[in-house]
Amino acid sequence: MTAIGKPHVQLTITTNDGQFVAAYSDKGLAGLSFPRPGSSSGAPSDTRSGSAVPPGKLNGWHELTKQALERALAGRSPGRLPPLDLGQGTEFQQAVWAALRRLSPGETASYSEIARRLERPGAARAVGAACGANPLPVLVPCHRVLAADHRLGGFSGGLDWKRALLRREGVPFR
């Protein structure tokens, strides 16, 4: 009886940048995905069924997520967040994500700098991998991590997104 992942509730968020999808576990916001290029048309695919979360609580969380995303997309601090469920990550990944959350809008750090802050100098590459595994892009600001030479580095959601988010925060980059 291997416990496969619970059916996370998925709720869409429509923004000027397209339709995001938020995923909630019983513990809180567990995932956020960028708009899919071809999904501009029609039926929002909200899947509330099978939720272990009381509808009222879920709605409250989702309101907070929508507000936070709206603000973050505008290059501002997300403000109040719903509870975040980052429990799927390894200890190292969670440590990296926590470090990212200490970066405020407009503030950047290199992969190696994050590694150094975690007292794992030399783990820059691993930091990059952990950023790539970040389940809550934009809200957990993996886009604020740049390469050591101030170039962009990578971004799972596509470098266009990284550029846009940094630009909105007024960050200069190469």
Add this chain to the structure above:
DNA sequence: CCCTAGCGGTGCT
């Protein structure tokens, strides 16, 4: 610009 070696964490066999 390119290439290379070395790096640490993760997941699959």
Add this chain to the structure above:
DNA sequence: AGCACCGCTAGGG
């Protein structure tokens, strides 16, 4: 245990 990934980095042509 081994191995092949990776949003990396420093060094050299």
